[in-house]
Amino acid sequence: MPLFVVFLVTSIVVAIVLYRRFRDGPAEDAPLRLLRWAVGLLSAQRAEWGRAMLGELGALEGRWSRLRFALGCTGAAVVMPPWGRAAAALWAAIGIIAASLAIHAVVLVDYGLGTGDWVALAVVGLVCAGYLLGASALLRRPGVALPGVLGGVLATLAVLVMSGFTAADQVTFVPIGWKRGVIVFAVPAVIGVAGTLWRRDPAAGRRVARLAALSAGLLQLLFATVAVAVLGGGGPPDAGGGSTIRGTVSDRLGNNIVHLAVTTLTIAMVGWAAAALAGYVMRRVSPPAVPAQEV
Missing domain, CATH: 1.20.5 (Single alpha-helices involved in coiled-coils or other helix-helix interfaces)
Structure with missing residues (x-):
């Protein structure tokens, strides 16, 4: 229920911002x-x-x-292709995607998984390609690349600290209680507010939140895929829902895809809403100066 409330509130804020913008x-x-x-x-x-x-x-x-x-x-x-630091960040994203997809494919071959799992891998590849296009556009915006990438790293570190750094921790972790509040609400909100304050512009804050969402999604996908490759069908008994080794591996890879979508959507929506609210408060506290009329 708390997660539903967060999505409902952020959806309303995003809808209001978009309506006013257009x-x-x-x-x-x-x-x-x-x-x-x-x-x-x-x-x-x-x-x-x-x-x-x-x-x-x-x-x-x-x-x-x-x-x-x-x-x-x-x-x-x-x-x-972008230029400068933005180009370096984009190439880093390409490397992360390539590593994630390669490890995913190796796991499929090692465990002889079926056609459906290969189709899922193709879907992940298409989604990651979309992430690259979105990141390429955002990285070109002035003042967005550095805070956006750092925001993605911050969100990923928060998940790792809450879950633990072992492979078993990655495949079994389900945030509950205050940990869910930190991961789902607090960290994305901090990213959105910090992005707005960084450029003193809520539009920049919203772009930072979106880039952080893409960065965090790709980073966490890589960690989760490596965890499945390390554990395979082993690990704690509650680390996979399949009744066989192949079924367990398939379920874990499928969970990674779901987590990729949820992570990106959560950070983007909550960060967007927080950036918009920060911009509203900033305008109310420090309204733009009205030029004096000429006498």
Whole structure:
């Protein structure tokens, strides 16, 4: 029940923020807003290219033609590799994903698991590819890469400290009581608030929370996959629900996929809500100065 309440409250806050954002946003059509967002991902060296895309969009007529053009340009901007520290963070994420998928595949081969488990691995690969695209976009935003990655590390360390560092701890841990409150609510809220204060901007705080969610999900997936590879079908009797060794391994790998989704969703939603609330409080406490009127 407490987890349901957290998701309900954060969902309401996120819905309010999105509603106000689109209600008070600029009166632009969807293709133009999408393309402006994509141009914001480009480096300074490609600023001319971004202006050219906006100019070409302005010359197009027809909603669907404009939308197709905007989607194509957005796709090109997202898959274009970032630069500097953001590039290092993205390559680190690629390495984590590659290691997780490789270990997962080795476990499937070692235990001779069936077609359904290979399909699940393919689904994990697609989800991780989506994570990479999302991280690539977020890492390009100024002031987001460092706090976002550190937030993901913080969330992962919190889980490891609460659960324990052994492989058996990883596959048996279920947060209850105050530990659930820390993992599900306190840590994501701290990430969102810290991201807002870092840039004095709630929009940056929301981006930090999303990047931290992606980072934590990938890091915890790697730890959990290594734990299954180490334990296999062994370990504590309550570490898997299968009646056979293959069934136990399959269940543990399946649990990892569920945990990946839950971890990402929890940090993103709670962090987003906390960042939005922090921005609201910040504006109320320190409203922007009103310029003096000329006499």
